[in-house]
Amino acid sequence: MAAKIIDGKAIANKVHADSRRAVEELKTRGITPGLAVVLVGDDPASRAYVRSKDKMCRELGLHSVKHELPAATTQQELIALVEKLNADPAIHGILVQSPPPAHIDERAVIEAIDPRKDVDGFHPVNVAKLALGDRDGFVPCTPLGCQKLLVESAVETAGAHIVVLGRSMIVGKPLALLLMQKGRGGDATVTVAHSRTRNIAEVTRSADILIAAIGRAEFVQAEHVREGAVVIDVGINRVDDPILDRGYRLTGDVDFANVAAKCAAITPVPGGVGPMTIAMLIANTIKACRQLHGLESETAWD
Ligand code: GUN
Numbered sequence: 001m002a003a004k005i006i007d008g009k010a011i012a013n014k015v016h017a018d019s020r021r022a023v024e025e026l027k028t029r030g031i032t033p034g035l036a037v038v039l040v041g042d043d044p045a046s047r048a049y050v051r052s053k054d055k056m057c058r059e060l061g062l063h064s065v066k067h068e069l070p071a072a073t074t075q076q077e078l079i080a081l082v083e084k085l086n087a088d089p090a091i092h093g094i095l096v097q098s099p100p101p102a103h104i105d106e107r108a109v110i111e112a113i114d115p116r117k118d119v120d121g122f123h124p125v126n127v128a129k130l131a132l133g134d135r136d137g138f139v140p141c142t143p144l145g146c147q148k149l150l151v152e153s154a155v156e157t158a159g160a161h162i163v164v165l166g167r168s169m170i171v172g173k174p175l176a177l178l179l180m181q182k183g184r185g186g187d188a189t190v191t192v193a194h195s196r197t198r199n200i201a202e203v204t205r206s207a208d209i210l211i212a213a214i215g216r217a218e219f220v221q222a223e224h225v226r227e228g229a230v231v232i233d234v235g236i237n238r239v240d241d242p243i244l245d246r247g248y249r250l251t252g253d254v255d256f257a258n259v260a261a262k263c264a265a266i267t268p269v270p271g272g273v274g275p276m277t278i279a280m281l282i283a284n285t286i287k288a289c290r291q292l293h294g295l296e297s298e299t300a301w302d
Pocket of ligand 1: 095120277
């Protein structure tokens with residue numbers, strides 16, 4: 001069976017088209033949604049993400065501010081910047097790129113962000129809102145993007161057994177909460193498996209939909225996947241490849257060739273979940289902007 005390739009770029013472009021229209025509509029009211037992205041240190045992958053977020057915001061007409069701070073930035077300096085952005089009326093969304101350097105207490109930085117501007121959905125207020133099912137909160141962008149991919153690809157989640165592989169606060173945990181919510185893109189029976197799960201292949205093979213977010217290159221092999229399952233690959237791993245000029249290749253958490261031969265549909269890496277994360281970040285920023293201006297907001301996850 002040849003798997004259907006779920007085209008994250010094409011679906012992200014649809015989300016961007018909606019965002020562009022929403023930004024234009026806000027501009028007719030004299031409002032421009034603004035996003036501030038903060039990067040501490042010079043991790044090349046993080047730098048590349050931050051630049052692509054900034055570029056996409058500008059393309060869609062948002063006000064975009066990028067703060068690239070040296071690795072030696074102190075906790076105090078970083079929190080002072082967050083507080084300045086909290087108070088800036090031109091900024092509706094704040095994202096501090098994770099992970100920060102080791103001397104920074106990431107939790108304290110996240111808690112310094114005004115939850116109404118926390119478009120990453122990492123603040124405890126927004127984590128609680130997701131758990132409670134309050135739809136005015138912010139859901140982390142990668143889980144939101146995974147759900148949107150399933151909805152737009154007409155993959156039924158209601159009643160499906162979804163196995164989420166990975167339990168991070170950025171992907172696994174919020175994704176499990178999101179998929180078990182009532183409503184479109186939810187109503188799933190969710191299992192979270194992780195590095196300490198016993199008989200992991202047995203667990204993942206019972207999935208109708210398998211979402212790999214374990215951060216290990218090509219961890220998911222054909223033996224982990226049931227024939228006809230849908231596979232979403234959240235991983236982006238750099239693997240040394242001396243044949244390539246840049247010295248590495250990007251690969252997901254799934255062994256694409258072997259798994260694609262067995263499953264019904266699969267996301268590629270790159271070009272699957274990656275573009276969706278930025279699309280949902282921009283959708284969250286527009287939602288924050290509308291809420292801060294007291295306007296009705298369509299939730300980004302409906
Ligand atoms: N690092 C990897 N993914 C993310 C994300 O969605 N948000 C932030 N802030 N950092 C990340």
